Amino acid sequence: MENNLIPTFEALSISKNDHKVNKEQAPPKTTNPKGLIDVLVSWSLEDIFNQHLFKTKIEKIPQCFNSVEQYFGCFIHPLLEETRSQLHSSMNPISKSPCVQVISLKEIKPYGKGLFQIHLKDCKQYCPTILIPGNIFILSNVKPKVVSDLQGNGKTWTFATTFVSQKGKKKGTNKPTCFTIKTWKENFMKDLNHHEHPTFLVVLVNVLTNVRIWNALHMKKNNAIFNHVLGVTSFNSNLNFGCDVCETKIEELSSKSSLFCTLNESQARAVGTCLNRISCVHKYGVELIWGPPGTGKTKTVGVLLFELRKKNRRTLACAPTNTAIMQVASRFLLLVKEMHDKKDNGSKGLFCNLGDILLFGNKERLKVGESDKYIYLDYRIGRLKKCFNQLNGWRFCFSSMIDFLEGHCVSQYRTFLKDHKQRSKMVEYSFIEFVRMHYKTISRSLKECISIFCTHIPIAILKHNFERLSCVMSLINSFESLLLSNGVQSKELEKLFLKKVEEEVVEDQNVEYEKLLKGRNDCVLVLRSLEYSLSELRLPQTSSKGGLRKFCFRNASLFFCTVSSSFRLYSMRNVAPLETLVMDEAAQLKECESAIPLQFPAIKHAILIGDECQLPAMVESKVRRHSFSKLNFLAIYRPYFECMLISIV
Structure with missing residues (x-):
């Protein structure tokens, strides 16, 4: 089974062969790589229900390693056992x-690859989850009550997965009741047609996270952080925190930011130390911020991220769960808005630019709130799509x-009058009423575009145009106020619009007329200049979701x-390398899962925040549960790191 048919899982290649790892020897390199899905679908029902399938192959994780490969190899069989346990549980x-009945199952090209267009009977209650990437299905000609129902004369079944090609383009139109699947049993359709029974699709379990971990354990990316943590080279050289070249006093850092005044002494010390270490470009670093519940860890992380953003550090902030990362993102966003409101920015104060901040993931699982949606990827794409639509976009x-x-x-008003004569029942508008009504309509769309620009496109792209857009917004609102004033007459207004913008404003006895004329001229001149200036920027030239998604990822810095x-970032091309990793609730993270973000190219500093007494991550497997579910290298190597403890004051 070819790897390019592994669906939805961004699957990379990895061998199914057994890896016997010991303290002295790293796992061997494989020559016939396969993915986790290949391994999973090769299991029989007996394998899945065999609780001792990997028991003899799972060893106790040692406390020292000769290489990062050896360290990663220790998690191969525990991960397989966890996947088997999840399948068994489902x-x-x-x-x-x-379980949903199948209405039709039609093989599609390329034939012989097990690809089918499946059409399901109405399944409203399962619609939100059935197409979630990573789902494992069973396709069978029987509706099973127990697993043994899948076996016997006249019965056939196969594992199935939602199919997405390597390029990410779905075959056919995928909807909750009609989508493309990949089956993993040869001649399944032949067996199915041989027995005339209804077909059913059973949704078992989602293994997307397991596949991502599997892939991360077999990638050869940036292992510098792991070399640093595991002490593959000398501890004395790797864990020397001082740097004579770029040593900076924490007191100097803290005095430059008003935010430090909102922290207690231990919180400020932790943030200051991290910023100090991150400013060093000569050495890799891992910082630990530890504290029990109620010590303000989330607040501390928010201030830390705010300072990193201010220093233009490209940063990934992540956490093991959707709830945890939303808490961090919400707290940070609240801090950004509070600091923006406190500043006396003049025209800049109209908008809080969030274009360099990006939150992505499953919306339902993240539970994105009304105040958090402005940094959420799908919402941003929807807003940018409206702005860059070729027919009625910003241009x-x-x-x-x-x-x-x-x-x-x-001329539009005169055309309106002609139409009015043919439709005598219509209420007649005066010129000033016509202008007011149409100006409101046009300005509403324009102001929405300006708001999208100033909120969702980074200032690094807009540059000086950010202030000019805010200025245009003020001019539009000011001109609208003048139009609505009682001192404006229709004849004078018509005379005003017939004047060319380039004509000099002559003093007139009518002050309102002069204000309107000057306001009109200012609007037109600034709009012309800004339209040209914006067209010179590197803005999206398409309103397609794919193009806008690439734009959002390429231009975000946090x-x-x-x-x-975070595994998705590996597939994002033209995205500048990340420099800093901030991981909240680190104690709840599976140790092997940390391999996903810690291997990003160019990351030199990782900051881990958590509570060492917190319960570990939930796992299904009972074999070596503790070593698999907890970030043990923090406990093993903590004596070699300076751990910053924060406390309540």
């Missing part, structure tokens, strides 16, 4: 797993307003996601 009893809004203010509103979801 099938015991299988009657509790969601259309700018040109519509310019044309309207340059006198097109006069990412929020779960540890598992």
